Amino acid sequence: xxxxxxxxxxxxxxxxxxxxxxxxxxxxxxxxxxxxxxxxxxxxxxxxxxxxxxxxxxxxxxxxxxxxxxxxxxxxxxxxxxxxxxxxxxxxxxxxxxxxxxxxxxxxxxxxxxxxxxxxxxxxxxxxxxxxxxxxxxxxxxxxxxxxxxxxxxxxxxxxxxx
Amino acid sequence: xxxxxxxxxxxxxxxxxxxxxxxxxxxxxxxxxxxxxxxxxxxxxxxxxxxxxxxxxxxxxxxxxxxxxxxxxxxxxxxxxxxxxxxxxxxxxxxxxxxxxxxxxxxxxxxxxxxxxxxxxxxxxxxxxxxxxxxxxxxxxxxxxxxxxxxxxxxxxxxxxxxxxxxxxxxxxxxxxxxxxxxxxxxxxxxxxxxxxxxxxxxxxxxxxxxxxxxxxxxxxxxxxxxxxxxxxxxxxxxxxxxxxxxxxxxxxxxxxxxxxxxxxxxxxxxxxxxxxxxxxxxxxxxxxxxxxx
Ligand SMILES: [Zn+2]
Numbered sequence: 001x002x003x004x005x006x007x008x009x010x011x012x013x014x015x016x017x018x019x020x021x022x023x024x025x026x027x028x029x030x031x032x033x034x035x036x037x038x039x040x041x042x043x044x045x046x047x048x049x050x051x052x053x054x055x056x057x058x059x060x061x062x063x064x065x066x067x068x069x070x071x072x073x074x075x076x077x078x079x080x081x082x083x084x085x086x087x088x089x090x091x092x093x094x095x096x097x098x099x100x101x102x103x104x105x106x107x108x109x110x111x112x113x114x115x116x117x118x119x120x121x122x123x124x125x126x127x128x129x130x131x132x133x134x135x136x137x138x139x140x141x142x143x144x145x146x147x148x149x150x151x152x153x154x155x156x157x158x159x160x161x162x163x
Numbered sequence: 164x165x166x167x168x169x170x171x172x173x174x175x176x177x178x179x180x181x182x183x184x185x186x187x188x189x190x191x192x193x194x195x196x197x198x199x200x201x202x203x204x205x206x207x208x209x210x211x212x213x214x215x216x217x218x219x220x221x222x223x224x225x226x227x228x229x230x231x232x233x234x235x236x237x238x239x240x241x242x243x244x245x246x247x248x249x250x251x252x253x254x255x256x257x258x259x260x261x262x263x264x265x266x267x268x269x270x271x272x273x274x275x276x277x278x279x280x281x282x283x284x285x286x287x288x289x290x291x292x293x294x295x296x297x298x299x300x301x302x303x304x305x306x307x308x309x310x311x312x313x314x315x316x317x318x319x320x321x322x323x324x325x326x327x328x329x330x331x332x333x334x335x336x337x338x339x340x341x342x343x344x345x346x347x348x349x350x351x352x353x354x355x356x357x358x359x360x361x362x363x364x365x366x367x368x369x370x371x372x373x374x375x376x377x378x379x380x381x382x383x384x385x386x387x388x389x390x391x392x393x394x395x396x397x398x399x400x401x402x403x404x405x406x407x408x409x410x411x412x413x414x415x416x417x418x419x420x421x422x423x424x425x426x427x428x429x430x431x432x433x434x435x436x437x438x439x440x441x442x443x444x445x446x447x448x449x450x451x452x453x454x455x456x457x
Pocket of ligand 1: 126127128151153154
């Protein structure tokens, strides 16, 4: 028998459909209580417009798999970080031409550092692998992506920015 | 379900499918929302409105740039920043609404001007209207995001679990907003004579509204351990602004304070002339066609 966790883990992200919600790290918990499934998800960004779509997809998928009662809960804390994107998720992003985020680690205590120039991150071009790339815009087609260009192959590409 | 085409997933026939606007569930569904013991709930609601309205109103202002920014990337950047702020506003208005018995939509669309609690800095026209230009908008964003980032940094320790969670999440977003504004400030301030002149003029335009950000309101005073005393943020924010202005070759404007009405300002529901026009645009659809969705 397939468990609710296995079914929920296979549901895809509406904005990055190469990833499952589990790959993206927004699926926080799936529990079964008396035939009722409780799924907890967390938004990537406060204004993430896809969060309701994620909830609806989870509910629909679980109900069509035979679970009669499904509750989707939202969790805000701890806040989502790109470090929660799984290793498999990172490979899938790269294969889809989207540069995965670097690891950021736990945020340090004290004031948030101010960056007067874009931080010089070594982001490899997903097309040709060159590290000779630069940021075009910190804000891309969705909240979680920045736009970069590769100076070796001249192609633009998206980068899931670290948060 | 196939996701070969990402847009297919938007074309379902269930109510829960959205295309920005319909079927949104409550912003805080499932979040721990217990009220801390001993907290003055009316004051908590008023405080959530203050911090939520700041975000809601600036979000509305930033959205005005969509399709009018100097370059396509900037249309997208300002819209993304607006969206982050809107998300923060939704959670805070929902929190306030739990005490007030109104939902986020009622609070956003059905309150009158005197009921909004945002600071004037969020509401003034800094462009694309006649009140400013892109540089003025960047000047406002620099001041606003530096201040809000310092505020959220402290709010993470709030005794209210919702405020603490919203702050923890929003802090990372605000760090991106502040960097964006700071990098543009340097680029314009340290650019051509014309960009420098405009950036300096933008700072002069917003500076009279800075003082209000750090004035402690009685609601904040009534919420020890829950709210942050904004006066305590001043030196940190000044330090950030000075670092940016110095890197940009810009001059910190002389301290001037915008006029108040009988000592009252945005936190008391007393707004500038711009606010009525802003609300008319933001609210008219919902008021003309109550409950409209698309
Ligand atoms: Zn390349």
